Amino acid sequence: MKKTYLSVAVVCLLGASLLGSSCIGSFQLTNKLLSWNRQIGNKFVNELVFFAFWVLPVYEVSALADVLVLNSIEFWSGNNPVASGTKVIEGNDGRYLVDCDGKGYTITSESDGSVVRLDFDADEQTWSVNAGGETHKFLTFVDDSHVSMPGLDGQMHTVELSQQGVYAYQQMVGGASFAMAR
Numbered sequence: 001m002k003k004t005y006l007s008v009a010v011v012c013l014l015g016a017s018l019l020g021s022s023c024i025g026s027f028q029l030t031n032k033l034l035s036w037n038r039q040i041g042n043k044f045v046n047e048l049v050f051f052a053f054w055v056l057p058v059y060e061v062s063a064l065a066d067v068l069v070l071n072s073i074e075f076w077s078g079n080n081p082v083a084s085g086t087k088v089i090e091g092n093d094g095r096y097l098v099d100c101d102g103k104g105y106t107i108t109s110e111s112d113g114s115v116v117r118l119d120f121d122a123d124e125q126t127w128s129v130n131a132g133g134e135t136h137k138f139l140t141f142v143d144d145s146h147v148s149m150p151g152l153d154g155q156m157h158t159v160e161l162s163q164q165g166v167y168a169y170q171q172m173v174g175g176a177s178f179a180m181a182r
Contacts, residue, residue: 104118
């Protein structure tokens with residue numbers, strides 16, 4: 001009889017934690033698993049692995065871990081423990097280590113050891129870059145369809161998040177920098 005009360009209490013507690021947090025979350029663990037599956041081979045191999053992972057409940061367990069634990073941690077702390085980690089990026093001019101800590105990114109060049117830090121300030125809704133000891137804001141969310149970005153004149157310019165808005169910003173910055181490079 002005690003096992004029944006304990007089971008009911010655990011189910012009620014888990015249900016209350018889900019209802020209380022109202023967190024959709026980023027489902028980092030499940031997304032990383034799906035991303036890995038997409039990279040292992042052709043579409044037939046991917047489909048077989050996908051099917052096998054549903055039969056063996058790998059996807060179910062990862063989704064359950066995201067829903068019950070990881071997304072709740074992300075909601076209350078502001079970062080997801082699975083989102084953290086280091087990735088290696090192969091660029092045209094060398095390899096870069098990109099370390100994500102859930103609040104931003106640290107990019108380290110393997111060739112010269114230079115470090116650039118990208119940080120997101122959730123209160124101000126602003127991305128900033130720190131390179132060579134100097135920090136500069138480079139993108140601020142104004143609303144759902146506009147951001148504020150710096151121009152060559154040093155002033156912040158509002159950019160519409162549309163194909164036309166991005167193209168106009170590229171023309172303003174790209175055209176002016178091209179003229180200066182001559």
